[in-house]
Amino acid sequence: MPDRGFALVPGLTIALLIGPIAAGLIGTLLPAVGYLRPGGGGTFSLAPWQVLFAEPGIARAAWLSVKTGLLSTMGALLGCFLLIAGWQGTRVFSALERLLSPLLSVPHAAAALGLAFLIAPSGWLARLTSPWLTGWERPLDLLIIGDPGGWALIAGLLAKELPFLMLMALAALPQINSAARMEVAQTMGYGRTRGWALTVLPALYGQLRLPVYAVLAYAMSNVDVAIVLGPSTPPPLSIFILRWMTDPDLALRGPAAAAALLQLALVVGAIGAWRILEIAVARIGHVAVATGARGAGLPDYAARGVGLAVSALAALAIFGGIASQIAWSFAGRWRFPEALPSSFGLRSWDRHGPAALDTTLLTLCLAALAALLALILVLGCLEAEHRRGRSLGQLGLLVLYLPLILPQIAFLPGLQILLLQLGAGMGFWPVLLAHMVFVLPYMFLALAGPFRAWDTRYATLAHAMGAGREGVLWRLRLPMLLAPILTAFAVGMAVSVGQYLPTLLASGGRITTLTTEAIALSSGGDRRAIGVWTLALTAAAWLPFAAALLLPRLVFRNRTGLRHD
């Protein structure tokens, strides 16, 4: 009987996702071809597309989307691989690994704001070196933040996505026996990096593929980092969609929907191109194996150096940014070129602290509930898949990953209309539902690999000793997977904490979370207030990761092999 219970979960999960997704898609498709106009009605028309393509700068905006998305994802993936390949098992690696969770938990908007203050011409780096070193009494008129080429945006996305990919890789590594693979490669005289790329990478990448696609889709269509670091003359495509979606001129909803479809096509196209790249790289890999070149010595040192430099810079950028937020939250007057505020005080914390605490509680409550419900569904799906011996199916998988690949801005307004039709246009529960649409896939991403890679010979052994399926699940599988489960839970909470558009649209603005508050403030210029709120935001996202790291150590203090560290 319990088997049948599990069999229901995948259907339930898909239903939970497909409703909002389908409504969102319809809400995007129809306006793009002239239907679903506010006020009702409409006839087929290509006018929205004509408006879209006549918009000045739109081609460049689309190109920016593709360029910043591909380059930042490649950079992050390469940095992540070079670091693991060159340094796994060393003391440097353990140190960086400990920085990982706090790095990952810094929300995108907070990281972007921090980075902007670090590298601007009047930013912290310039302040720390002026005027004694640079001679600058005034900041130089240099275009660093918001450069038309999008390089600041690429750097910000790279720094933010590298830790995410690292975490995903680290969760997968124990499942593919990477240490033994490396031992063999090194025994045969391969350099660390080359040996790793030839033996560990192929197995690892199979488990990383979906997270990589999600990163690529996010990097191409995000709004929050692009607003802070991206160019504005013109901005990336996602900003055009946001602008039109929220424009009081209702005629722009059509072009917005068309642009959303264009964004979707770009994302799908980029993933296709990425897939071709994967195949090409695999071919090169085969050739590389055949040549037998060892890549030891200088090439190995160079690769290790690049991996360390990229990762260390990403870590420095994000931590430096957070440090600057701390400084601003306590700052009195602080002008260029002073390295530090001329006075410190608790004024900003007095002013914003109580409200921030209040909002932190609600944000965490929402995040924990969303992650818990999603965890039950994800585990149910995976266990059902295990018992039935077949996975969700292609269609099911597609539904599951759609929220990550479809730009949020493209289908959320459609989702909002659905909620309104249901008479649930605002409040806590619609927000929870909207968050789950995004939390669920990410948790599935985080958990599916480790869950599937679990060695079923343990189950065979347990069955031989008389344990039933429930016993195996509850007494073996789940406890052995505690570390990945907690990590997935933390990922889910962080995803919920970071949601901006779903919170805003599903609550009618009535649920204030730390992210909506921080982003509302970021449109103004009060760095002190932004400092307080982004620190609260960072803390809220960080706590679950800290728990995910600590709990397995406490629970398995006598079982080192189960700690996954």
Place this chain on the structure above:
Amino acid sequence: MKHFLTAAATAAAFSLAGAAHGEPDPADWEAVLKEAQGETVFWHAWGGATTTNDFIAWVGERVMNDYGVTLEHVKLTDTADAVARVVAEEAAGTDEGGAVDMIWINGENFIALKDAGLLFGPFAEQLPNWALVDTEGKPVTVDFTVPTDGFESPWAAAQVVFIYDSETMDTPPTSAEAIAAWAAENPGRFTFPQPPDFLGTTFLKQMLYELVEDPARLQEDAGDDYAEVTAPLWAWLEETTPNMWRSGRAYPASGPRQLQLINDGEIDLAVSLSPGEATAAIANQQLPESARTFVLDKGTIGNASFVAIPYNANAKAGAMVVANFLLSPEAQLRAQTPEILGYGTVLDMDKLAPEDRAAFDTLELGIATLSPAELGTALPEPHASWMTRVEQDWLERYGVAN
């Protein structure tokens, strides 16, 4: 947890509210007060400035104490978000119990909602405190040349001023020509918020006023002579843009960002719509103590901030009570206090009780705020049709130039 409980409570209340009672009648103020008692008003207002947020929180305390109205500030990044919400609700047939009770609004957002028939009212001129409003000297009955017809109620008067750092700039440039000349001598030290940001568009409007041959023409619809009338503006921008901050290849996103740039030493001049903003920002440590303001010789554009109530608002009576409270001498005085908000009042001093007038008279406007005499009479907003086209043209020429 406060928000959580409020949200849960209102969600529960919504299932009961709605058809239970009809529209409140603004003319029957006693009934409005009675109905407002216990209502929760969700005021959608831009949430980007600490000073404004604090002021709205204070308004919330006061209307709770006096009228039993709970005020929740829904902090927006862009007023258009609230407009979009109302539009979406209408599209979905939510004609009652909407999420938005009151919007801080003006300009094209107001016109969009008014034209679409999505506003409640007219109500503004029935508010008891309307009797105190300066309807002659302040732009309180017309918004972007479109009559408000009582569908929005004013709560603050605004006028274009320029903020500069007196430490780095001796004589502020008080005309379009002077700004261009100064920018040429000091490249990279001036910018404005990127249109279609409200303030950025206002700056273009102001320059159009300065440069156009016949300012009266701007009060009428833009027609076939648009290119001819606006030609001097484009010539001015052609000359000035390369001398701007980042050579005009990037712009700050909003008004307050400019203040940050002054404090960072990156620019010396910023445009503002709030004559008291500089003083408030100095008190808030966001601007150096040497910041000052000035207006242009030929005068600057003035407008007002309004609140409007959507047609499907859930707490219309409560919203009217808040709108009326915003017009009270107490609220207006607090809004004008430079360390708090520094917004101009929309009240007519001659209509106030002597003690209220005295309070306004003795208010220290602050070190960087111009006196009403120095501010001069505000120029009226140009017709909205001009700015729609200027905005579009600017975008094509400079907004996507890279």
